[in-house]
Amino acid sequence: MKLWKGRFSKAATSSADEFNASIEFDQRLYKEDIAGSIAHAKMLGKQGIITQDESELIIKTLGEILSDIETGNVEFTIESEDIHMNIESILTDRIGAIGKKLHTARSRNDQIAVDIRLYLKKETDAITTAIKILLDALEKLARQHTDTVMPGYTHLQRAQPVTLSYHLLAYYQMFSRDQERFSDCLGRIDRLPLGSGALAGTTYDTDRDFLAKELGFASVLPNGMDAVADRDFAIEFINCCAVTMMHLSRFCEELILWSSVEFSFVEIDDSFSTGSSIMPQKKNPDMAELIRGKTGRVYGDLMSLLTICKGLPLAYNKDLQEDKIPVFDAADTLKSSIGIFTEMILTMKVREDKMENAAKYGYMNATDAADYLVSKGIPFRDCHEIIGKIVLYCINKGIAIEEMTMDEFKSFSDKFEDDIYDKIAIRSCIKAKLSKGSTSFESVDEQLADIANKKQAR
Ligand code: ARG
Numbered sequence: 001m002k003l004w005k006g007r008f009s010k011a012a013t014s015s016a017d018e019f020n021a022s023i024e025f026d027q028r029l030y031k032e033d034i035a036g037s038i039a040h041a042k043m044l045g046k047q048g049i050i051t052q053d054e055s056e057l058i059i060k061t062l063g064e065i066l067s068d069i070e071t072g073n074v075e076f077t078i079e080s081e082d083i084h085m086n087i088e089s090i091l092t093d094r095i096g097a098i099g100k101k102l103h104t105a106r107s108r109n110d111q112i113a114v115d116i117r118l119y120l121k122k123e124t125d126a127i128t129t130a131i132k133i134l135l136d137a138l139e140k141l142a143r144q145h146t147d148t149v150m151p152g153y154t155h156l157q158r159a160q161p162v163t164l165s166y167h168l169l170a171y172y173q174m175f176s177r178d179q180e181r182f183s184d185c186l187g188r189i190d191r192l193p194l195g196s197g198a199l200a201g202t203t204y205d206t207d208r209d210f211l212a213k214e215l216g217f218a219s220v221l222p223n224g225m226d227a228v229a230d231r232d233f234a235i236e237f238i239n240c241c242a243v244t245m246m247h248l249s250r251f252c253e254e255l256i257l258w259s260s261v262e263f264s265f266v267e268i269d270d271s272f273s274t275g276s277s278i279m280p281q282k283k284n285p286d287m288a289e290l291i292r293g294k295t296g297r298v299y300g301d302l303m304s305l306l307t308i309c310k311g312l313p314l315a316y317n318k319d320l321q322e323d324k325i326p327v328f329d330a331a332d333t334l335k336s337s338i339g340i341f342t343e344m345i346l347t348m349k350v351r352e353d354k355m356e357n358a359a360k361y362g363y364m365n366a367t368d369a370a371d372y373l374v375s376k377g378i379p380f381r382d383c384h385e386i387i388g389k390i391v392l393y394c395i396n397k398g399i400a401i402e403e404m405t406m407d408e409f410k411s412f413s414d415k416f417e418d419d420i421y422d423k424i425a426i427r428s429c430i431k432a433k434l435s436k437g438s439t440s441f442e443s444v445d446e447q448l449a450d451i452a453n454k455k456q457a458r
Pocket of ligand 1: 022026082083108109112316318320321322
């Protein structure tokens with residue numbers, strides 16, 4: 001039986017019913033929906049809009065419905081369309097006319113808005129916790145690899161030597177900003193839409209501040225039309241998910257490259273790899289590839305909700321029912337991706353020897369050799385030119401810069417002295433960086449200390 005059947009002379013076809021219904025996906029909001037209804041019933045009782053006895057009976061029955069849903073003793077129907085009307089129907093089935101009073105001074109429009117906000121508050125918490133665990137994992141690895149030297153790349157060409165710790169801490173910073181972004185976003189999710197009615201407010205003497213307190217919202221949305229019509233907070237939430245997925249995806253791309261025979265920098269654990277159905281030798285980094293692929297899905301979720309909202313006249317439109325699909329998908333995908341990723345990096349084997357070996361070839365000390373000549377009084381641009389010629393000479397001879405004899409050095413510039421060999425050794429190149437936030441061993445130690453301090457302050 002439709003709760004809104006009064007005005008209709010004909011039932012919807014079953015295909016129209018099915019098309020219209022959202023219960024298939026919005027049933028996961030049952031907890032939030034019941035919490036919203038309990039707060040609403042309490043407020044109605046307190047304000048004398050319904051009697052205290054009615055309020056108490058509704059609240060008690062909603063509690064029973066909640067536990068019945070949780071033990072699998074409730075069946076939702078497409079007939080009742082969405083989670084709101086399903087729960088209201090069950091309530092009315094159980095307590096008759098009193099149940100019908102629950103929807104006084106309320107609309108499904110403010111009801112769904114409060115449900116999603118409650119849901120996203122919970123999801124944001126779960127995601128920030130997951131990011132925290134990931135940050136701890138990165139910190140742990142970074143502490144283990146302060147002396148693991150590897151090539152740093154630009155354009156995926158060997159550029160300058162860095163430590164693995166430095167590389168990992170770059171991701172640490174990205175993920176901590178992601179965490180910040182979620183906290184900022186939470187500030188805008190955490191505002192109460194309930195009590196706005198369908199769009200214009202209600203004729204009852206309701207108490208929205210009480211509702212906010214009951215449901216744990218930080219504030220009350222000041223305009224009811226805005227409260228039921230906008231989903232900017234959900235767009236922002238998916239945006240936070242998309243950016244975090246983008247960071248995970250970049251890291252995954254590196255792990256995929258690093259686990260290839262060509263790099264051999266890491267070995268992803270068997271428990272996070274898969275085999276090939278035809279090639280017996282294969283061990284594939286499927287988890288990392290899937291996270292990279294799922295990033296595309298989450299971008300799609302963001303675009304999807306932005307597009308759903310564009311062009312909607314105020315206030316509520318049924319298009320908004322579609323918001324839940326991308327919101328749920330983005331949250332689920334991000335949570336599972338962070339979880340898998342964290343376990344994957346904690347179990348992978350780092351091949352320090354391969355990293356260090358790779359750092360020895362590729363003329364990554366060329367900038368340091370140029371800086372050496374600068375210290376001898378030659379302008380940087382000229383040093384760049386001299387070292388460029390040295391690199392070309394070495395490439396043709398198939399040797400590293402440090403493999404040249406002193407005579408060879410002198411043939412390019414008489415400023416070279418014996419100390420050049422020490423100055424361009426890999427660890428010297430790393431150590432010599434002086435700027436704040438560099439790859440130098442000292443700076444990385446500072447960065448790690450800063451992380452530890454901030455954690456203590458939290
Ligand atoms: N199932 C709807 C949604 O998810 C609830 C609000 C429906 N409101 C309405 N006036 N039809 O958006």
